[in-house]
Amino acid sequence: MANASRETTPKPAKSSRPSVRERFDALRNLRPFLRQIWDTSPSLTLATLGLRLVRALLPVVMLYVGKLIIDEALRLVGLDARLTTIGQWLDSGLLEPLLWLLALEFGLAVLSDVLGRLVSLFDSLLSELFTNATSVRLMEHAALLDLEDFEDSELQDRLDRARRQTMGRMTLMSQLFGQAQDLVTIVSFAAGLIVYAPWLILLLAVALVPAFLGEAHFNALNYTLNYSWTPERRELEYLRQTGASVETAKEVKIFGLHAFLIGRFRELSEKFYRANRSLAIRRAGWGSLLTALGTLGYYVAYAYIAWRTVRGEFSIGDLTFLAGSFRRLRQLLEGMLVGFSQVAGQALYLDDLFSFFEIAPEITSPPSPRPFPAVIHQGFVFEDVGFRYPGAERWAVRHLSFTLKAGEVLALVGENGAGKTTLVKLLARLYDPDEGRILLDGHDLRDYDLDVLRRNIGVIFQDFVRYHLTAAENIAVGRVEARGDRARIVEAARRSLADDVIAKLPRGYDQVIGKRFRNGVDLSGGEWQKVAIARAYMRDSQLLILDEPTAALDARSEFEVFQRFKELSDGRTAVLISHRFSSVRMADRILVLDQGQVEAVGTHEELLAQQGRYAELFELQAAGYR
Numbered sequence: 001m002a003n004a005s006r007e008t009t010p011k012p013a014k015s016s017r018p019s020v021r022e023r024f025d026a027l028r029n030l031r032p033f034l035r036q037i038w039d040t041s042p043s044l045t046l047a048t049l050g051l052r053l054v055r056a057l058l059p060v061v062m063l064y065v066g067k068l069i070i071d072e073a074l075r076l077v078g079l080d081a082r083l084t085t086i087g088q089w090l091d092s093g094l095l096e097p098l099l100w101l102l103a104l105e106f107g108l109a110v111l112s113d114v115l116g117r118l119v120s121l122f123d124s125l126l127s128e129l130f131t132n133a134t135s136v137r138l139m140e141h142a143a144l145l146d147l148e149d150f151e152d153s154e155l156q157d158r159l160d161r162a163r164r165q166t167m168g169r170m171t172l173m174s175q176l177f178g179q180a181q182d183l184v185t186i187v188s189f190a191a192g193l194i195v196y197a198p199w200l201i202l203l204l205a206v207a208l209v210p211a212f213l214g215e216a217h218f219n220a221l222n223y224t225l226n227y228s229w230t231p232e233r234r235e236l237e238y239l240r241q242t243g244a245s246v247e248t249a250k251e252v253k254i255f256g257l258h259a260f261l262i263g264r265f266r267e268l269s270e271k272f273y274r275a276n277r278s279l280a281i282r283r284a285g286w287g288s289l290l291t292a293l294g295t296l297g298y299y300v301a302y303a304y305i306a307w308r309t310v311r312g313e314f315s316i317g318d319l320t321f322l323a324g325s326f327r328r329l330r331q332l333l334e335g336m337l338v339g340f341s342q343v344a345g346q347a348l349y350l351d352d353l354f355s356f357f358e359i360a361p362e363i364t365s366p367p368s369p370r371p372f373p374a375v376i377h378q379g380f381v382f383e384d385v386g387f388r389y390p391g392a393e394r395w396a397v398r399h400l401s402f403t404l405k406a407g408e409v410l411a412l413v414g415e416n417g418a419g420k421t422t423l424v425k426l427l428a429r430l431y432d433p434d435e436g437r438i439l440l441d442g443h444d445l446r447d448y449d450l451d452v453l454r455r456n457i458g459v460i461f462q463d464f465v466r467y468h469l470t471a472a473e474n475i476a477v478g479r480v481e482a483r484g485d486r487a488r489i490v491e492a493a494r495r496s497l498a499d500d501v502i503a504k505l506p507r508g509y510d511q512v513i514g515k516r517f518r519n520g521v522d523l524s525g526g527e528w529q530k531v532a533i534a535r536a537y538m539r540d541s542q543l544l545i546l547d548e549p550t551a552a553l554d555a556r557s558e559f560e561v562f563q564r565f566k567e568l569s570d571g572r573t574a575v576l577i578s579h580r581f582s583s584v585r586m587a588d589r590i591l592v593l594d595q596g597q598v599e600a601v602g603t604h605e606e607l608l609a610q611q612g613r614y615a616e617l618f619e620l621q622a623a624g625y626r
């Protein structure tokens with residue numbers, strides 16, 4: 001079922017190059033984006049916007065005061081007051097208006113600077129909060145997704161792009177707010193200029209259109225480049241990690257893989273660099289040319305103002321005010337248009353972030369789930385269960401029918417790839433069957449609440465995670481709510497034989513294990529496994545599954561671990577997977593899987609008596625020890 005629905009709802013494919021429509025469509029992302037910024041911190045958002053509004057009006061005021069200063073200075077020159085020393089000038093009181101104007105200009109300059117700094121401060125605080133909040137949302141959403149989604153490379157690309165967005169979008173916020181601020185400044189300048197020469201403003205605006213179109217075009221190309229290179233960028237990241245991490249260092253050294261990895265990294269990064277460089281060069285070339293057009297517009301306006309000043313229609317103060325205003329207006333309009341196309345470009349990247357949030361998990365709880373049995377009575381029943389991994393041709397398991405009775409310890413045996421782990425994943429609803437159903441106490445697993453179901457199941461996988469945390473935390477992850485309960489952790493360690501391992505650590509339970517962090521101590525493979533198995537006891541769930549986490553244990557340890565497991569399981573339902581028959585025979589019943597199907601079920605003695613594959617494999621192993 002899962003497969004079928006995946007196929008009918010393909011992920012929205014994006015064309016290699018976003019069309020104009022797609023680019024405008026992307027602008028709709030700005031609304032939720034702004035909403036999220038607001039939700040992050042309303043007070044900081046208000047503060048930065050308010051300060052920007054005040055700051056937006058300062059340039060025109062300052063320029064106008066500048067004009068008044070020049071006009072006043074020229075007036076004083078024309079007075080012919082015959083005063084020579086500064087003392088005489090001051091005494092005369094003639095300087096007073098000029099001094100007041102200068103003081104005002106000074107005050108405005110200081111204010112503008114202080115406001116600018118405050119705006120950057122609030123912006124950076126807000127950006128950081130926003131990035132953190134988005135990262136948290138990203139992790140929360142990732143936690144909801146199906147395992148199947150994670151195994152899909154398309155999703156990994158998307159996740160990668162989304163992860164980049166949480167960092168990269170900080171600039172977008174400042175840019176958007178900056179745009180709003182500039183718009184206010186532009187309106188204020190335009191209002192001042194419109195009195196003098198309205199059509200010059202139009203000239204300026206028109207002259208900037210080519211630069212705007214050029215920017216928009218190159219932004220789209222840039223996005224396409226980044227988009228289409230996502231898999232390669234992920235590969236680069238992977239190579240970088242493989243080439244330089246604790247986990248891989250051992251094997252990389254032994255096999256001398258450095259040169260191979262570096263060579264591959266170089267080749268790929270070189271290609272990416274070349275693609276980037278060629279685009280950057282074209283962008284710079286076209287950018288300069290188109291901007292020159294805008295500059296031309298400005299000088300035409302300048303010449304016109306100069307001409308009217310010469311004819312005596314404008315004062316020198318007017319000339320400086322107008323020239324200054326036009327220069328600023330041009331810069332602002334240019335910034336605005338370029339900024340707009342950048343914002344539109346960035347909005348495309350927001351698509352990646354938001355489209356990640358749109359991926360909905362398919363393995364979910366029903367709207368009104370059945371109450372989970374406080375004590376499982378009948379157990380689990382597989383009814384003709386079939387499952388195929390997404391994209392796989394072959395069925396991993398098919399026509400699988402058997403019962404896992406409440407309170408029994410069932411061992412699963414079978415050769416590599418027989419479907420043992422798949423069966424476990426189906427039990428824990430990491431996947432749902434494509435055919436048939438799994439019943440728990442007579443009801444489909446899908447009728448129960450997913451979280452409650454998982455809370456009642458504990459699985460320790462073959463490839464359990466080695467958390468680079470303390471020994472105590474490594475056990476506590478089995479029931480993370482109880483991580484403060486040291487007695488419970490110690491008891492779990494005792495049961496799984498991890499207590500001896502931990503006793504040898506310099507800091508005991510508080511020792512960080514794994515080599516990634518400072519003071520970390522590494523464990524042997526078997527020691528890690530004992531710690532991981534303690535998680536099962538920590539979890540203390542109704543159904544416990546050990547999927548071969550014992551492969552690295554020596555024969556005696558595995559025997560002991562399983563024996564204790566059986567003794568301590570205390571009438572609980574359990575599934576054991578192991579390739580060691582000495583351990584397997586301890587189970588109440590054994591299920592032999594072959595190519596995704598049940599070949600035989602029975603006790604050790606029954607299966608031996610059947611003289612089938614189980615007996616054959618058992619003999620093979622036993623012979624090895626004789």
Ligand SMILES: Nc1ncnc2c1ncn2[C@@H]1O[C@H](COP(=O)(O)OP(=O)(O)OP(=O)(O)O)[C@@H](O)[C@H]1O
Nearest residue numbers: 151389392396414415416417418419420421422423
């Ligand atoms: N994530 C996956 N995607 C696609 N195919 C998979 C995936 N995991 C397992 N398979 C395939 O499903 C089949 C059953 O695999 P499974 O892991 O259940 O075997 P197993 O009995 O646990 O083997 P082992 O003893 O090696 O652990 C195999 O053919 C395997 O190649």
